[in-house]
Amino acid sequence: MRAVKSKSYRRGRIADIQKVSGENWLEILSEVGRIAALTLELETRLNLIVELIARQTGSDACSILLMDEDRENLVLKATKGLNPMSINKVILKAGEGITGLTAKEMKVIASRNALNDPRSVYFPETWEERFKSVLSVPIMDKNDCIGVIYTQTISEKDYTENDIRLLTTIANNISWMIKNAQLYEEARQKIAELSILYEISMAMQTTINLDRLLRIILSCVTVGSALGFNRASLFLVNEKTNTLQGMMGLGPDSGEDAREIWNKLTEITNLFQWLTSQGEALGKKESSFDKFIKSTRIPITQDSGILALTVIEKKPFNIKDARNDPRVNKELLDKLGINSFATVPIITKNQVLGTIVVDNIYTNRPIRDEDLQSLVRFATHAGWAIENARLFSQLREANKDILIAEQQLIQSERLSALGQLAAELAHEIKNPLVTIGGFARRLSEKTDFSPEGKKYTDIIISEVERVEKLLKDILNYSRDVKPTFSDYNINTLIDEVLSSYERIFSDSGVIVKKELSVNIYPLHIDTSQIKQVFLNILYNAVECMTGKGGVITIKTEPLSGEEGVTISISDTGGGIPPEILDNIFNPFFTTKRQGTGLGLSLSKKIIESHGGTIGIDNRTGEGATFIINLPRRQNKIKS
Amino acid sequence: MTRKKILVVDDEENIRILYSEELQDEGYDVITASNAEDADIKIKESNPDLITLDIKMPGMDGIELLRKLREYDKNIPIVMCSAYSDYKQDFRTWASEAYIIKSSDMLELKSTIREIFKKREVGKLGD
Ligand SMILES: Nc1ncnc2c1ncn2[C@@H]1O[C@H](COP(=O)(O)OP(=O)(O)OP(=O)(O)O)[C@@H](O)[C@H]1O
Ligand SMILES: [Mg+2]
Numbered sequence: 001m002r003a004v005k006s007k008s009y010r011r012g013r014i015a016d017i018q019k020v021s022g023e024n025w026l027e028i029l030s031e032v033g034r035i036a037a038l039t040l041e042l043e044t045r046l047n048l049i050v051e052l053i054a055r056q057t058g059s060d061a062c063s064i065l066l067m068d069e070d071r072e073n074l075v076l077k078a079t080k081g082l083n084p085m086s087i088n089k090v091i092l093k094a095g096e097g098i099t100g101l102t103a104k105e106m107k108v109i110a111s112r113n114a115l116n117d118p119r120s121v122y123f124p125e126t127w128e129e130r131f132k133s134v135l136s137v138p139i140m141d142k143n144d145c146i147g148v149i150y151t152q153t154i155s156e157k158d159y160t161e162n163d164i165r166l167l168t169t170i171a172n173n174i175s176w177m178i179k180n181a182q183l184y185e186e187a188r189q190k191i192a193e194l195s196i197l198y199e200i201s202m203a204m205q206t207t208i209n210l211d212r213l214l215r216i217i218l219s220c221v222t223v224g225s226a227l228g229f230n231r232a233s234l235f236l237v238n239e240k241t242n243t244l245q246g247m248m249g250l251g252p253d254s255g256e257d258a259r260e261i262w263n264k265l266t267e268i269t270n271l272f273q274w275l276t277s278q279g280e281a282l283g284k285k286e287s288s289f290d291k292f293i294k295s296t297r298i299p300i301t302q303d304s305g306i307l308a309l310t311v312i313e314k315k316p317f318n319i320k321d322a323r324n325d326p327r328v329n330k331e332l333l334d335k336l337g338i339n340s341f342a343t344v345p346i347i348t349k350n351q352v353l354g355t356i357v358v359d360n361i362y363t364n365r366p367i368r369d370e371d372l373q374s375l376v377r378f379a380t381h382a383g384w385a386i387e388n389a390r391l392f393s394q395l396r397e398a399n400k401d402i403l404i405a406e407q408q409l410i411q412s413e414r415l416s417a418l419g420q421l422a423a424e425l426a427h428e429i430k431n432p433l434v435t436i437g438g439f440a441r442r443l444s445e446k447t448d449f450s451p452e453g454k455k456y457t458d459i460i461i462s463e464v465e466r467v468e469k470l471l472k473d474i475l476n477y478s479r480d481v482k483p484t485f486s487d488y489n490i491n492t493l494i495d496e497v498l499s500s501y502e503r504i505f506s507d508s509g510v511i512v513k514k515e516l517s518v519n520i521y522p523l524h525i526d527t528s529q530i531k532q533v534f535l536n537i538l539y540n541a542v543e544c545m546t547g548k549g550g551v552i553t554i555k556t557e558p559l560s561g562e563e564g565v566t567i568s569i570s571d572t573g574g575g576i577p578p579e580i581l582d583n584i585f586n587p588f589f590t591t592k593r594q595g596t597g598l599g600l601s602l603s604k605k606i607i608e609s610h611g612g613t614i615g616i617d618n619r620t621g622e623g624a625t626f627i628i629n630l631p632r633r634q635n636k637i638k639s
Numbered sequence: 640m641t642r643k644k645i646l647v648v649d650d651e652e653n654i655r656i657l658y659s660e661e662l663q664d665e666g667y668d669v670i671t672a673s674n675a676e677d678a679d680i681k682i683k684e685s686n687p688d689l690i691t692l693d694i695k696m697p698g699m700d701g702i703e704l705l706r707k708l709r710e711y712d713k714n715i716p717i718v719m720c721s722a723y724s725d726y727k728q729d730f731r732t733w734a735s736e737a738y739i740i741k742s743s744d745m746l747e748l749k750s751t752i753r754e755i756f757k758k759r760e761v762g763k764l765g766d
Binding site for chain 2: 430431432433434435436437438439440441442461464465468
């Protein structure tokens with residue numbers, strides 16, 4: 001009964017196929033070519049192609065499996081006729097089943113009755129048990145199999161030479177398209193990631209300030225074309241309280257805002273520039289999202305939601321239906337107003353620092369697992385940066401304590417400035433030193449010296465080694481004095497300096513007067529460097545008044561013409577002799593027996609690197625006033 | 640086994656001479672370049688198996704060059720050489736195989752290069 005039915009069915013099909021084998025061949029192939037050339041995602045194009053083939057060849061199903069990156073497994077990428085939900089879910093090993101065997105042996109397999117074929121393996125989720133016959137053709141790229149295309153029919157069918165030729169030709173035709181798409185995707189990801197990392201790292205060179213760093217990190221997550229989530233927030237682990245503490249949330253408050261910001265974003269071509277200018281668009285405006293995140297504390301326990309789980313289990317989560325997910329903390333979810341989001345842990349050296357949470361609240365774009373992978377990679381780098389920033393601020397805290405307690409540190413602060421100069425010198429010396437020592441070593445190995453000759457070269461080698469070691473120490477020491485910028489009120493800084501060094505003034509009988517304007521902006525400065533400048537100038541003032549007594553007046557006022565501050569420091573020490581006035585900013589120029597002559601030259605360098613100027617109002621016989629103009633923001637950030 | 644070819648990129652001539660001679664003694668073929676552009680040409684023309692890169696060079700510096708190279712070749716081992724360790728923390732250098740502080744004692748450089756080639760050899764056998 002059944003056989004008869006399938007026979008008559010087959011007869012009808014044969015007529016179709018004969019039609020296909022004629023002029024339709026060309027039509028099918030040109031249509032495949034047209035689809036392949038469309039600028040659509042690969043999967044979309046593959047799905048259009050299988051639909052076309054199924055329709056035009058009278059097959060009940062047509063599907064494409066592609067090899068994954070490791071060339072081990074085949075993944076279902078497109079289908080017409082099988083359960084579409086199984087796309088990307090069906091994964092089989094090369095060699096497994098008829099299609100797997102096609103890939104492994106790189107040859108065409110036709111099976112009239114696959115149900116009884118010992119080679120076949122069924123995947124129930126595809127609903128393919130209704131199909132009897134299968135024709136499976138490898139998709140080849142040179143000598144590699146990159147995928148399999150196969151058609152299936154519900155009734156039994158004998159495949160003809162023609163069927164096989166048509167499908168093979170199609171397979172050959174789509175191979176280049178698959179290969180190109182994969183290469184393109186690989187390249188796109190690599191370049192996007194590289195350039196985003198590069199730009200973040202450039203931006204980070206200019207800051208070790210934690211707050212600013214976090215903003216940079218979140219900006220990259222939301223602004224970068226590589227990651228590009230709508231909103232991102234960052235939580236750090238507070239070990240003392242065992243909670244996750246919201247640090248910052250970045251993203252527009254409403255769809256309106258979002259549109260406005262994204263319009264502006266298209267104008268940003270250089271992420272680095274945007275990051276260092278702190279981003280007018282997202283950076284400045286205080287959003288209620290940010291406020292909400294900052295007020296959020298989550299206990300790190302198994303039952304307090306996905307964010308805590310991310311930290312506990314040290315793995316990312318991609319939550320697609322949050323409302324129905326028992327692990328999700330519903331209270332937080334309501335406040336965020338979303339139903340899908342993803343989290344990644346920030347891990348360094350196996351320790352979890354916190355988590356980054358992202359969502360696409362405005363575009364509703366689903367978060368793909370690939371997106372999450374990029375975010376995971378990104379979080380590794382972010383973790384490293386956060387760790388560094390934290391270490392640095394701890395170091396600075398510690399330094400501050402010592403500074404207040406120990407007057408002696410004046411000397412070491414001055415030394416650190418010296419160290420900076422030494423570092424520059426050391427760089428220059430290192431290369432010739434390497435060649436001197438290197439060639440001395442070669443000499444000593446290659447030449448048959450007299451005992452004396454040997455002795456002399458060995459001395460050169462060991463002396464060079466000694467200097468190299470010395471250089472290494474200097475360089476290691478001065479590495480800690482890289483500039484780090486933060487927003488700081490200059491009046492506060494002046495108060496700090498004056499109170500720390502109070503004793504110096506009282507010991508030398510000098511009175512200090514402050515005239516600090518309350519109307520000034522915070523400045524974007526490296527506080528330890530600017531402090532250094534004040535110290536140098538104050539020190540000079542004290543030195544020229546020692547024994548005689550006198551008054552130092554330190555004054556701040558808004559900079560005229562632009563945003564910024566003018567700081568003037570006056571003394572009553574008789575002023576600078578006119579004949580040396582031109583020299584005092586030169587390095588190593590000094591009139592003091594124990595001076596190094598570096599104080600003012602370094603100060604000038606520091607002020608200029610902040611985009612400011614330093615000048616003198618000299619009243620011979622009375623005293624000198626050093627005038628420093630610091631703009632609020634330097635146009636160019638130098639490090 | 641064929642001889643490995645190493646490209647030494649450094650702006651100081653004497654360093655190039657020193658590195659070439661030391662590495663030749665190790666049994667490698669050595670070519671040199673004095674700047675980024677030169678390096679680019681030499682790489683295309685003679686396809687080295689490993690590159691040593693000086694970080695501080697006038698014009699395009701080693702880090703920039705590293706980034707450029709990685710954009711079109713993910714795999715060629717690159718050893719960053721610097722007079723100082725400042726850039727070790729700079730994660731732009733992480734795309735390199737190793738980071739070495741220049742020293743008149745070439746042992747570290749030589750053993751690092753040897754290690755890299757050894758690892759690559761083992762990796763190949765495993766494929
Ligand atoms: N307020 C001042 N009044 C008079 N002369 C000054 C004043 N400030 C600086 N000078 C002159 O400028 C010279 C250079 O100053 P600078 O601070 O650069 O070096 P220094 O004080 O001599 O040495 P050090 O770097 O160890 O402090 C001083 O030696 C001094 O002659
Ligand atoms: Mg001085």
